Amino acid sequence: MTLKKYQQIKLIITVAIAIIFSQAILYQNYLIPLATLVVASLVLIWLRRQVKEVIADERDYALAGKSASWAIQIYSWVAVVAMFVLYAFKDLNPSYEPVAMTLAFSTCLLMFIYSLIFNFHNKIKFTANKNRFILLAIILSIFLGIFTLRLFSGEDNWVCQNGQWVAHGHPDFATPTVPCK
Amino acid sequence: MQTKIKEYRAKLNLTQDQLANLVGVRRETIVFLEQGKYNPSLKLAHDVAVALKTSIDKIFTF
Numbered sequence: 001m002t003l004k005k006y007q008q009i010k011l012i013i014t015v016a017i018a019i020i021f022s023q024a025i026l027y028q029n030y031l032i033p034l035a036t037l038v039v040a041s042l043v044l045i046w047l048r049r050q051v052k053e054v055i056a057d058e059r060d061y062a063l064a065g066k067s068a069s070w071a072i073q074i075y076s077w078v079a080v081v082a083m084f085v086l087y088a089f090k091d092l093n094p095s096y097e098p099v100a101m102t103l104a105f106s107t108c109l110l111m112f113i114y115s116l117i118f119n120f121h122n123k124i125k126f127t128a129n130k131n132r133f134i135l136l137a138i139i140l141s142i143f144l145g146i147f148t149l150r151l152f153s154g155e156d157n158w159v160c161q162n163g164q165w166v167a168h169g170h171p172d173f174a175t176p177t178v179p180c181k
Numbered sequence: 182m183q184t185k186i187k188e189y190r191a192k193l194n195l196t197q198d199q200l201a202n203l204v205g206v207r208r209e210t211i212v213f214l215e216q217g218k219y220n221p222s223l224k225l226a227h228d229v230a231v232a233l234k235t236s237i238d239k240i241f242t243f
Binding site for chain 1: 201202205206207209210213219221222224225
């Protein structure tokens, strides 16, 4: 298979994934996107192996590194500014807070993963105690995962019960102003 | 950075595509190298020199 044909098929698959994802969201089915993503990834890996030409070389990797670094910086700045704005106005609409928290945590997670990968390629890859660092990274990831799950578990929130807002845990924002139905 | 890749390539009657295949990069990278717009790794510079049957210092000038 030629590189051009591979890129054309890749584009078609990407468009198909976007269509399937949007339809799945509309029908609130989350299994279809997951299955689509797995199948599409496997198909793309298989297609990539069929290409005899060079798909990416050192120049592409250098550009990819630079682009990823810029993308992380831009996303982080935008997410942090949006997080502060949403958090400042959380009293107007309680739903702003989880969005702000999602932005804050996604930025932290992105930075964390970036640092891990950077340090792995920079130092850890060449050290004898590689397994020790990998174990530390796994433990840190588990703690971060548990903390994130705890934060988004729905604890410390206002719950609508029998037409009244009831505090569940210790929510740090005022009772929602929207009617409880 | 200036390169003499084009001259050496012409001497050996090699196309950009053929040279790219010999050194394991995309043709676009050879174009950028010839124009002096890409600073290659030592390995790529060595591979290009070997493919063009010369030495690194003869094709790359800094």
